[in-house]
Amino acid sequence: MSTSHLLILSLLCSLFGYECHGACAEVDSDTEAVAGRGFKLGCISCKRRSEVDGRASIQWYFRPKGEADFFHIYTYNEDGPTIEHDQFLDRLDWNGSKRSNDIQDGSIYLLNVTFNDTGTYSCFFNRILFYANYEYNTVVTKVVHLSVVAKATRGTASIVSEVMMYVSIIGLQVWLLIEMIYCYRKISAAGEEALREAANAEYLAIASESKDNCAGVQVGE
Numbered sequence: 001m002s003t004s005h006l007l008i009l010s011l012l013c014s015l016f017g018y019e020c021h022g023a024c025a026e027v028d029s030d031t032e033a034v035a036g037r038g039f040k041l042g043c044i045s046c047k048r049r050s051e052v053d054g055r056a057s058i059q060w061y062f063r064p065k066g067e068a069d070f071f072h073i074y075t076y077n078e079d080g081p082t083i084e085h086d087q088f089l090d091r092l093d094w095n096g097s098k099r100s101n102d103i104q105d106g107s108i109y110l111l112n113v114t115f116n117d118t119g120t121y122s123c124f125f126n127r128i129l130f131y132a133n134y135e136y137n138t139v140v141t142k143v144v145h146l147s148v149v150a151k152a153t154r155g156t157a158s159i160v161s162e163v164m165m166y167v168s169i170i171g172l173q174v175w176l177l178i179e180m181i182y183c184y185r186k187i188s189a190a191g192e193e194a195l196r197e198a199a200n201a202e203y204l205a206i207a208s209e210s211k212d213n214c215a216g217v218q219v220g221e
């Protein structure tokens with residue numbers, strides 16, 4: 001779904017020459033990761049056009065499935081990225097806004113997903129807006145409920161449906177072929193029968209005719 005959103009967005013951009021650098025769409029994160037692969041934890045908080053310049057820092061928290069508390073796993077601020085917890089050591093990369101302090105995309109990328117990564121992720125945008133005479137603090141929170149699967153179930157489902165499609169197409173064609181052969185046989189058998197009958201009838205007719213003739217001849221003699 002997110003891919004199609006991006007497609008539509010880029011299409012609109014190219015069509016109407018929008019200010020695409022400023023374009024921001026709050027696309028929801030995917031929620032199903034495949035064990036052993038990478039996964040992008042999406043978190044986007046768009047600024048409104050009217051809002052003044054600001055500076056944002058991002059905090060990510062994680063609560064493993066079945067546990068009560070969140071713990072801090074990641075920070076991104078003007079000093080750059082910091083991984084805050086051993087479970088995610090060397091496994092988190094920044095996937096958010098680049099070359100900007102006024103971050104609108106705070107997404108991170110989780111490498112080598114394990115089943116232990118199942119749970120709830122929460123990201124905080126701490127944004128300071130710089131007004132002429134004062135600064136204003138805002139906090140935006142987003143939540144991602146992540147489930148980890150052994151294989152991409154959606155992929156499997158689509159493969160299964162594709163195979164089913166081919167099976168049914170081939171099945172239909174085979175059925176059609178069998179039906180055609182059956183009908184052809186039936187028709188040709190009926191045709192032969194008809195021919196034979198016709199031949200018989202003709203033979204009989206000829207025979208009887210010749211008999212008559214013969215009879216006539218015999219009578220005549």
Ligand SMILES: *[C@@H]1O[C@H](CO)[C@@H](O)[C@H](O)[C@H]1NC(C)=O
Pocket residue numbers: 090091111112
């Ligand atoms: C991810 O897994 C691959 C293969 O198991 C391994 O080579 C790589 O070092 C792992 N990366 C991290 C960051 O753990």
Ligand SMILES: *[C@@H]1O[C@H](CO)[C@@H](O)[C@H](O)[C@H]1NC(C)=O
Pocket residue numbers: 093094095096109
């Ligand atoms: C997100 O991070 C991963 C791992 O570093 C990288 O392969 C991928 O290209 C990044 N994607 C974006 C959109 O930055």
Ligand SMILES: *[C@@H]1O[C@H](CO)[C@@H](O)[C@H](O)[C@H]1NC(C)=O
Pocket residue numbers: 114115116
């Ligand atoms: C998952 O968590 C369990 C219990 O904390 C631990 O024993 C196991 O090694 C972890 N697995 C991975 C792949 O980190």
